[in-house]
Amino acid sequence: MHIVAADHFPGRYAVVGNPIAHSRSPFIHASFAEQTDRRIDYRAEWVAIDNFERWVADFFAQDGSGLNVTLPFKTRAFELADEASARAQLAGAANFLMKSPEGRVIADNTDGRGLVADMTAGAGWSLAGRRILVIGAGGAVKGVIPALLESSPQNILIVNRTAARAATLADGWRAQGAPVQGAGLEAAASGAWDVIINGTSTGLSGGMPTLPDALELGSDCCCYDMAYGDEPTPFMQWAKAGGAADARDGLGMLVEQAAESFYLWVGLYPETRPVIELLRATPKSESLVRRG
Numbered sequence: 001m002h003i004v005a006a007d008h009f010p011g012r013y014a015v016v017g018n019p020i021a022h023s024r025s026p027f028i029h030a031s032f033a034e035q036t037d038r039r040i041d042y043r044a045e046w047v048a049i050d051n052f053e054r055w056v057a058d059f060f061a062q063d064g065s066g067l068n069v070t071l072p073f074k075t076r077a078f079e080l081a082d083e084a085s086a087r088a089q090l091a092g093a094a095n096f097l098m099k100s101p102e103g104r105v106i107a108d109n110t111d112g113r114g115l116v117a118d119m120t121a122g123a124g125w126s127l128a129g130r131r132i133l134v135i136g137a138g139g140a141v142k143g144v145i146p147a148l149l150e151s152s153p154q155n156i157l158i159v160n161r162t163a164a165r166a167a168t169l170a171d172g173w174r175a176q177g178a179p180v181q182g183a184g185l186e187a188a189a190s191g192a193w194d195v196i197i198n199g200t201s202t203g204l205s206g207g208m209p210t211l212p213d214a215l216e217l218g219s220d221c222c223c224y225d226m227a228y229g230d231e232p233t234p235f236m237q238w239a240k241a242g243g244a245a246d247a248r249d250g251l252g253m254l255v256e257q258a259a260e261s262f263y264l265w266v267g268l269y270p271e272t273r274p275v276i277e278l279l280r281a282t283p284k285s286e287s288l289v290r291r292g
Contacts, residue, residue, distance in 0.1 A: 011065030074139025081107035112147025114257025127151035136199035203227025
């Protein structure tokens with residue numbers, strides 16, 4: 001655990017991605033620190049696609065303490081780490097890096113816990129015994145499959161534009177006896193779904209994943225977009241138009257996974273509800289300021 005100064009968490013922290021301008025993580029972590037009457041040096045950092053590993057090495061060599069990792073670097077973050085938690089190993093991806101006292105880079109994945117916490121505790125959804133459709137097969141999806149399986153769904157189908165990528169991801173879980181399958185996007189029309197999760201990056205650019213017209217929402221289907229914005233995402237709009245009982249974006253997931261990261265770094269677990277409510281009330285276009 002870190003030795004905490006009187007009013008400041010030591011070291012530097014950041015969220016790293018490409019793109020990154022949309023990120024609200026600096027405000028979230030400043031809010032968490034303020035709950036403890038401290039400050040934290042946490043910034044959003046854009047990194048070139050071909051420079052990620054070098055940038056991370058330089059960051060930790062220059063007083064860096066911890067990183068959150070977002071698109072498109074989650075698989076590479078896992079691969080560069082010296083050690084990885086069990087959940088990061090299960091996912092094969094990491095959204096969290098920290099430097100140990102011995103100087104080793106440790107990877108973890110808090111995405112799955114953040115997603116399930118927001119869907120269950122935040123939205124009141126039940127996942128047990130449900131048929132879950134997951135769209136996308138990138139690092140974000142890799143990170144949430146373990147937590148979704150812990151919720152005891154009936155089955156999970158991963159669909160992706162490149163069918164082989166979804167099948168490869170699913171095969172790793174099927175080899176362990178998990179009820180996971182992977183296929184192309186057309187397989188999404190294979191029955192009525194109870195929960196549909198958009199794990200693609202289309203929402204970041206105001207887009208919508210290509211889905212078959214015959215895709216069927218169950219009578220009380222709930223839809224979740226891991227992207228977030230000031231307005232309902234195109235995926236959320238599609239879900240509501242299709243009769244979904246509920247549709248949510250990924251802002252709550254962002255805050256919940258950030259809380260887990262904050263705890264792993266500094267040993268204190270923050271309150272998430274007040275931060276989510278404040279973010280919902282304040283559009284990204286408006287300035288969000290926290291000391292530190």
